[in-house]
Amino acid sequence: MKRSFVSPPRYLQGPGALDELGRHVNDLGGRALLVTDDVVVDVVGEDVDRSFSAAGTAYHTALFGGECTEDEIARLTEVARSEETDVVVGMGGGKVIDVAKGIRGQAGGGLVTVPTVASTDAPTSGLSVVYTDDGHIAGGLVHRERPDLVLVDTDVIASAPRRWFVSGVGDALATRFEAEATMKSGGQTFAGGRPSQAGVALAERCYDVLRTHAPAAVDAAGDGTVTEALEETVEAIVLLSGLGFENGGLAAAHAVHDGIVAATETTATHGEKVCLGLLTQLVLEGRPEETVREVARFAHDLGLPVTLADVGVAAGRVEAVAEGAFGDESSIHNQPGDPTPSAVVEALYAADELGRSLE
Ligand SMILES: [Zn+2]
Numbered sequence: 210m211k212r213s214f215v216s217p218p219r220y221l222q223g224p225g226a227l228d229e230l231g232r233h234v235n236d237l238g239g240r241a242l243l244v245t246d247d248v249v250v251d252v253v254g255e256d257v258d259r260s261f262s263a264a265g266t267a268y269h270t271a272l273f274g275g276e277c278t279e280d281e282i283a284r285l286t287e288v289a290r291s292e293e294t295d296v297v298v299g300m301g302g303g304k305v306i307d308v309a310k311g312i313r314g315q316a317g318g319g320l321v322t323v324p325t326v327a328s329t330d331a332p333t334s335g336l337s338v339v340y341t342d343d344g345h346i347a348g349g350l351v352h353r354e355r356p357d358l359v360l361v362d363t364d365v366i367a368s369a370p371r372r373w374f375v376s377g378v379g380d381a382l383a384t385r386f387e388a389e390a391t392m393k394s395g396g397q398t399f400a401g402g403r404p405s406q407a408g409v410a411l412a413e414r415c416y417d418v419l420r421t422h423a424p425a426a427v428d429a430a431g432d433g434t435v436t437e438a439l440e441e442t443v444e445a446i447v448l449l450s451g452l453g454f455e456n457g458g459l460a461a462a463h464a465v466h467d468g469i470v471a472a473t474e475t476t477a478t479h480g481e482k483v484c485l486g487l488l489t490q491l492v493l494e495g496r497p498e499e500t501v502r503e504v505a506r507f508a509h510d511l512g513l514p515v516t517l518a519d520v521g522v523a524a525g526r527v528e529a530v531a532e533g534a535f536g537d538e539s540s541i542h543n544q545p546g547d548p549t550p551s552a553v554v555e556a557l558y559a560a561d562e563l564g565r566s567l568e
Contacts, residue, residue: 210395211402214456215355217333220448222361224435227256230298230323231264233358237319238295241268244285244309245300246275249325253365257300269294276340277304279347282311289316296321296357302373303329303479307337314352322356326373327366327443329380329479332359333451336399346470349538351399359447363435366443371431372512376480378423378442379513381415381450382504383487387543388412388457390490396543398458408456415449418442420507427511461493461548462486464534464541465557471533475521477514484513485520488560493548498563505564515564517557527557 221229234241243257250270261268269292274281289297289312296319299309306322313320314337322332331338337350366374389412390396392404400408418441426442429435465486469475475482488508491501509515522530531553534541541548548556 212405213401214405214407215335215400216452217355217357217359219358220333221358222363222440222444222447224362224364226360226362227253227323227365228260230257230321230360231260231262231266233360234261234268234296234298234319234321235264235266237321237357239266240292240294241266241296241298242285242289242292242294242312243268243270243298243300244273244305244312245270246273246305249301252368253300253325268298273301273305273308275304276342276344277307277311277337278340278342280342281308282315286312286315295319298323300325302326303331306331307339310335310337310352310356311339311350313354314350320354320356321358321360323360323362324447325365326369327361327377327446328373329377330384330447330450330454332356332361332447334399334455336455346467361443361447363440363443364433367430367435367439368433369431371427372478374430375427375512376478377446378419378427378511379480379484379508381446382419382508383462383483383490384450384453384457385412385416386487386490387460387462387540388453390460390494390545391458391543394543394545396458396460399455404457408453411449412453412457415445415453418445418449423511458543459540460543461490461534461541461553464539464544465489465530465553467536467539468530468533469520469522471536472526472529473521473523477520481514482520484508485515485517485560488515488564489553489556490544492556492559493544493552501560501563505567509564509567515567517561519564528554531557
């Protein structure tokens with residue numbers, strides 16, 4: 210089987226990076242469709258306007274409706290066409306960015322992703338997770354092209370609520386283990402084909418950076434102070450994890466996430482669900498209890514969930530979660546040893562028991 214590696218051509222991260230948005234959008238074609246929401250406009254609207262004005266870049270703001278659905282992508286694609294924009298700028302959380310990727314997929318032109326929270330690794334990838342109108346996952350949309358630029362202003366990230374930052378760490382903690390599982394099973398990546406050594410190496414680096422810097426970064430997150438630990442951790446969450454999962458592959462951790470979405474009405478974030486999925490994956494892989502406990506302890510100390518109750522899985526829904534982990538296009542098939550739903554049920558219970566022993 211072939212291997213391949215994909216990435217955005219440019220990544221820019223640092224305090225005040227938004228100042229450079231207008232100039233880069235200009236380089237990509239000129240007139241921008243800024244897809245964002247009211248909350249983000251309140252926080253960074255003036256900075257964005259100043260950046261576009263300084264570069265002489267025209268832009269039209271289109272407010273996102275709150276969920277990445279096919280209808281929402283179609284609605285905003287119409288706006289891009291009627292406004293005759295050249296570049297889509299998706300600014301906000303993971304869902305806004307996923308919608309922006311969908312619009313560019315339909316309307317063409319350039320794409321810039323500007324995460325205002327480091328809550329997932331969505332900004333660097335060419336994947337959109339599309340939801341149904343009632344909030345369940347309809348499927349993954351793999352786009353042919355990646356964002357032309359990922360622009361991360363760490364002044365903005367450092368001021369965002371800490372829970373989003375912690376969630377981003379939860380999403381990124383799993384990347385290494387999922388890439389290694391995919392490599393071992395001979396599974397498929399979103400880049401196409403089998404994992405590349407480059408993809409797995411980035412995933413492993415992601416984990417190392419988080420283990421070294423995430424605790425201090427989480428302490429700093431939320432109060433607007435950009436520390437070196439925060440910079441390192443943001444790069445791990447957004448860039449290393451994004452490239453690592455797309456080129457390394459997803460496995461049981463994200464499959465369990467999808468099962469939780471399918472089987473519950475949870476309000477847990479993406480990264481919180483992935484974190485419980487990671488612990489489940491480690492048990493499923495037959496890792497020594499000591500290893501699982503060590504990862505769980507690290508996650509728990511950061512404020513990540515480590516039990517079923519923490520992520521809103523009620524007693525009696527565990528079988529449904531496991532079943533949901535085996536849906537169409539599930540990444541569970543990248544897990545070595547062809548796990549069965551009943552093995553996932555057992556692993557969920559074992560991870561939960563271990564998690565509860567920490568609390
Ligand atoms: Zn994820």
